[in-house]
Amino acid sequence: MEFKYSDNDQLSVSSTREKIQEEVFNAKCRVLTEIRECGQLCDVQIRVGEESFPTHRVILSASSPYFRAMFTNSQFVDPNQQVIQLEQVSADTIRSIIRYAYTQQCDISTENVESLLVAADYFNIVGLLSECCQFLASQLSAENCIGIEKFASWYACSELEQIAHNFFMENFVEIYRTSEEFLHxxxxxxxxxxxxxxxxxxxxxxxxxxxxxxxxxxxxxxxxxxxxxxxxxxxxxxxxxxxxxxxxxxxxxxxxxxxxxxxxxxxxxxxxxxxxxxxxxLGNFDISSCMLTPRMPHGILFVFGGWNVNSPTNIIETYDIRSDSWMSCQTAESDYRAYHGTCVLDGLIYIIGGFDGMEYFNSVICFDPVKQIWLEVAPMYSKRCYVSAVILGGHIYAMGGSDGHTRQSTAERYDKNRNQWSFIQPMHQQRSDASATILDGNIYICGGFDGVTILNSAEFYTPEIDQWTLITPMLTPRSGIRVLTYKNTIYAIGGFNGVIRLNTIERYNEKSKAWEPGPEMSTARSNFAIEILDDTIYAMGGFNGHSTISSVEYFDIDNEQWYGAADLNVRRSALSACVLKGLPNAKSYVPSRSRVPIMDASDTVHLKDT
Missing domain, CATH: 1.25.40.420 (Serine Threonine Protein Phosphatase 5, Tetratricopeptide repeat)
Incomplete structure (x- = not known):
């Protein structure tokens, strides 16, 4: 596996240069705006209705090819003409356009974005047009995405049109059930x-x-x-x-x-x-028939590493939920590690800590799923096998684990912009083989092993005050547990209680501060992977008390039941998983649509009621 290293010194120099350039630009804008507001050196007035706007031909020409052509071509405007009457826009719109020409800034709102975009398109002000499109993209909802897609098509805003279309396709179910635009x-x-x-x-x-x-x-x-x-x-x-x-x-x-x-x-x-x-x-059955071709999944589930019977594995597998099939990635491999953490930050997959059978890692590697290359980033201060890792506020948090000698209570936070780890307040207890999740802006960590006792305790971390707070203990001690947040409820699933592997579930209600039992999995398992895909909880692999397993099951919260899914290609425990959406190269992570498995009515794949 080939790694590429970031050059922090070069990044620092580049950042400083950009900051200086931004300060110089802002100073120029302030001077130009002050000159215009004082009426100094103005050589033309833009009149809209009864309002006039003194300005400078050269400034408008620099921001708009339309104005440049107007002011430099005598066929359109007499060079000596001091007042230009515009009929195409409102006074508020031209005021915003003039401000943008001088400062490259504009106050865009839901009330003015349509008129600003139309004017920016008419006057060919590319920067303002782009900002309007970005604003509309940020406002997309089930109620307006179809209209925004149509509006973007009218004005040839292809990027916005594609973003709105993708939003429509991604959120189709909510849109067709609630949107008036869909009905038209x-x-x-x-x-x-x-x-x-x-x-x-x-x-x-x-x-x-x-x-x-x-x-x-x-x-x-x-x-x-x-x-x-x-x-x-x-x-x-x-x-x-x-x-x-x-x-x-x-x-x-x-x-x-x-x-x-x-x-x-x-x-x-x-x-x-x-x-x-x-x-x-089926002998000569045409499995490429359009009648049988599954649609493309909108989220790709990745599985990394883990312990395969007697040794760690480096095989990456991806899951296609539409065809219920796993695929081993032939174009990408990880290194050999198990008992590691995995997080997704800004479209990159971070593999944190772990163990390869001989060495306990403090290293962190990063996978770019689009370029399919690995990067190495700053290592943690501590070696952490059995680590718990989450993303919160654009930072990676790595908590607890073992360095091969000591079960740890320490925790660290990674700043991507600085490529640097720093310690945060330690937890109340040593925890390895615990699991963590996010709820309401806090990090919750549950269970684990302190070197002597399997824990049922749980606590949460509040970043704003750098403080850990104990909560009600779980009903059952659990090591090798997996926890996640689903619809504002924390699920604590599976694990090892010191005697047997568990298939039981507990759910934590933040309002009542209490744990209650949930529907049991079909398979008892510890050190498995868990993720949410298509609003469904998937549990993958693990150890069942006798052997490493490849079985996968998913939880349908509407029916409060677990159902079987296709097995992993590789039996593995101590693995990790993550989901990425919107990958431009998603097709490289799913089976070819002409070779996917065919499922008939007898297959035990559960479909939710429509």
Whole structure:
């Protein structure tokens, strides 16, 4: 594995130079603004309605090709003309544009962003146009993203258009259920959305429900589009039961002659699938059929390192939730380490501390999933195996662990901008093999082992006052535990109580300050990995008391049940996991859509109710 090192001295020099340049620029802007406000050296007045704005031709020309062409071409404006009348914009808009020309600053709000963007586009002020687009991107919501995407398309703001489109696809379920804009989509646009590989739906049943919701808004005018919309679905991914009972018999489909050929074709397709106990054994079956092609996942689940029976592994695996399959990354490997921590910060994956069978690490390595390269950053002060690690406020926190001799109560914080670790207040107890999570701006750490006793204690850290506070102990001592926060509740899952590996769960209610039992996992496990993907808790690998395991299960909070998922390719415990969304090269981390496993109605994959 090849590492690249950052040059801190060069970064420091560059940062100082940029700070000086910014100070000089700000000083120039202040002088120019003062000259204009005093009316000094002004050579033109911009008039809008009854208001006039004394200004300097050269300043406006520098910020806008439109004004430059106006002031330098006598065919447009007489060079001696002192007053320019503008009809295209309001006085407030031109005031903001003039301020931007002098200071490169503008107060953008929800009230003025549309008019400013239109004016910036008209006058070809690229910087202001970009800032308006950034502001609109920051304001995206389920209620407005479709309108913003359309607005961006009108003014050829391609980057904003793509951002709004991605937001729509990512949050499709919430949008189709709550947005008025969705109900007014043109049929062609809805077809493109439903047909897209990037549509973020957990099942085709949800996409079908979205179609029905759209048609319900105007059944008389829209039922005629049902055949075209159905053809955009991955119909081979429906269960035979759902297709027959919910799709074929739906009132918009049942007597719709345009839908009949597609219904017949799909029924034959599904019957052919049902004839085989193992769909993968289909001889000449076209598994690349668009009917069976899963959509692209919006989040990629990564698994790093861990202990594979007798030794650590360096194999990275990624999980495709849409095809329920794991893939070993052929283009990237980590180093060999287990009992480490993993965090995601600014799109980079940090692997913290750990153990390779011989050495206890204080080193921290960083994986860039887009460039697929490894970087090495500043090491921690302490070696930390069995470490607990989280991200809070743009910093990495590493807590507890073992250096091979001592179980630690110390904790450190990493500042990415300075590439530096610093100690924070130590915890109340020594903790290795504990686990940590974030809730309401505090770090909670639970369980672990102090070298003598397996702990049921828990405490939280408040960064603002650099203080740890003990909370109500868990119901059960747990080492090799995993904790996470899901919908404002802390889940403490699995672990080892000193006698057996556990499949039990506890949930902490911050308001009542109490722990209560939760639904048990199917498999007892300690030192496993846990992550949230698609609003679902995934538990992966671990040790069950007898052997290292590869099994994976997930928790559906709506049904309060655990369900099985595809096994890891490599049996491993003491592994770590993380989720990244929006990767531009996501396709390199999932199986080819022409070679994904086929699932039929007999597969035990649970689909949430639509």
């Amino acid at each position: 989509l043109e049929p062609e646009n809805l077809c493109r959305v439903i047909a897209s590989d990037d549509l973020n739906v957990k099942s085709e049943e949800i996409a079908f429900d979205a179609i029905i919701h759209w048609v319900d808004f105007d059944p008389i005018g829209r039922t005629c589009y049902m055949a075209k919309l159905l053809g955009c679905l991955r119909l081979g991914l429906f269960s035979t039961y759902f297709f027959v009972e919910k799709v074929k018999e739906h009132r918009y489909v049942k007597d719709n002659t345009a839908c009949r050929p597609l219904i017949i074709e799909t029924l034959k397709f599904l019957c052919d699938l049902d004839r085989y106990a193992d769909a993968r054994s």
